[in-house]
Amino acid sequence: MVSEHPDTTDDDTTALALKILVAGGFGVGKTTLVGAVSEIKPLRTEELLSEAGQSVDDTEGVDHKVTTTVAMDFGRITIRSGLSLYLFGTPGQDRFWFLWDELSQGALGAVVLADTRRLEDCFPAVDYFEHRHIPFVVAVNCFTGARAYGAQDVSRALDLDQGTPVVLCDARDRDSGKEVLIRLVEYAGRMHTARLLNSVG
Amino acid sequence: MTENGGALRDQGSRWYDGEAGPLIRPYALTGGRTRPRPSGVHLDLIALVSLHRDASMVHGDFRLGPEHRALVELCRGETQSLAELAAGTDLPVGVVRVLIGDLLERGCVTASRPVPPAQLPDERVLSEVIAGLKAL
Numbered sequence: 001m002v003s004e005h006p007d008t009t010d011d012d013t014t015a016l017a018l019k020i021l022v023a024g025g026f027g028v029g030k031t032t033l034v035g036a037v038s039e040i041k042p043l044r045t046e047e048l049l050s051e052a053g054q055s056v057d058d059t060e061g062v063d064h065k066v067t068t069t070v071a072m073d074f075g076r077i078t079i080r081s082g083l084s085l086y087l088f089g090t091p092g093q094d095r096f097w098f099l100w101d102e103l104s105q106g107a108l109g110a111v112v113l114a115d116t117r118r119l120e121d122c123f124p125a126v127d128y129f130e131h132r133h134i135p136f137v138v139a140v141n142c143f144t145g146a147r148a149y150g151a152q153d154v155s156r157a158l159d160l161d162q163g164t165p166v167v168l169c170d171a172r173d174r175d176s177g178k179e180v181l182i183r184l185v186e187y188a189g190r191m192h193t194a195r196l197l198n199s200v201g
Numbered sequence: 202m203t204e205n206g207g208a209l210r211d212q213g214s215r216w217y218d219g220e221a222g223p224l225i226r227p228y229a230l231t232g233g234r235t236r237p238r239p240s241g242v243h244l245d246l247i248a249l250v251s252l253h254r255d256a257s258m259v260h261g262d263f264r265l266g267p268e269h270r271a272l273v274e275l276c277r278g279e280t281q282s283l284a285e286l287a288a289g290t291d292l293p294v295g296v297v298r299v300l301i302g303d304l305l306e307r308g309c310v311t312a313s314r315p316v317p318p319a320q321l322p323d324e325r326v327l328s329e330v331i332a333g334l335k336a337l
């Protein structure tokens with residue numbers, strides 16, 4: 001099997017961090033959800049897109065790459081000392097997909113936020129995670145007046161694999177957000193166990 | 202001698218303001234390097250960086266700048282993820298990755314590697330996470 005340990009270069013600490021992605025269309029409430037459950041004010045990081053840019057000015061022996069940045073916000077939930085959960089709101093635009101590849105490396109799973117008034121906005125995210133076998137739940141952010149559909153309807157409309165959880169939520173509400181995360185972690189655990197059994201049997 | 206770079210900032214004697222826009226090209230801080238030096242080491246956004254016993258050497262090394270020291274200071278309180286370090290220093294993740302690479306190389310800090318996808322945490326950890334979330 002895999003002999004490659006997550007061999008940490010650290011000696012004594014065995015701190016573990018888990019990563020959960022929050023994806024979905026533009027303005028669907030990703031940042032709101034991260035903020036609702038995070039114990040810290042959502043922080044913002046910028047990733048430089050130098051590789052995507054071209055011009056390398058070598059005249060001074062130092063390359064001044066033309067860079068653009070894309071912002072990702074993230075929050076943290078400390079489960080206990082040495083075990084924490086990090087939530088990353090993924091950039092919405094399709095052109096930043098290569099960043100998702102990096103973000104989803106080693107991720108425990110993902111929350112795909114959906115708005116029933118424009119369900120199609122979350123198709124790319126659903127596709128992405130399905131293809132990479134990353135466990136995800138669809139969380140329907142119930143904007144006021146949009147609660148016309150049930151979880152079943154959404155599941156059918158998105159043509160989700162059987163078993164993929166659909167949760168109705170309010171991204172602004174902490175308890176609601178917690179519920180979404182719990183469903184995701186439970187589901188990720190089930191998926192992982194199933195996969196292990198498959199690889200044995 | 203090493204303090205030159207820091208002095209300007211530390212004294213708050215800024216001759217530019219926020220509206221001047223970014224003054225420094227981000228990778229200028231890394232001497233133009235866009236990749237961390239210990240090649241093969243890729244730090245994940247949630248790689249946890251902690252101080253090593255020998256972190257004080259950061260002060261003696263003239264090749265390390267104020268940003269390196271700022272990173273060391275941030276880690277002094279508690280172990281920090283790469284993402285937090287980037288937010289804490291207001292530097293792009295890519296730049297922090299290179300700077301942390303410098304510190305790793307010198308043994309000032311240690312960093313956890315990302316968990317390979319095949320080895321997601323065991324059920325015990327996941328149960329702990331679920332219980333922890335419920336208790337929030």
Ligand SMILES: Nc1nc2c(ncn2[C@@H]2O[C@H](COP(=O)(O)OP(=O)(O)OP(=O)(O)O)[C@@H](O)[C@H]2O)c(=O)[nH]1
Nearest residue numbers: 026027028029030031032092142143144170171172
């Ligand atoms: N009424 C209502 N408004 C919401 C809800 N969730 C988010 N909003 C609002 O919708 C707007 C967009 O929310 P964000 O959290 O910024 O969405 P986002 O997905 O991070 O947006 P981008 O990062 O720009 O793609 C904000 O003004 C929120 O206050 C909700 O459940 N109900």
Ligand SMILES: [Mg+2]
Nearest residue numbers: 030031032089
């Ligand atoms: Mg956002």
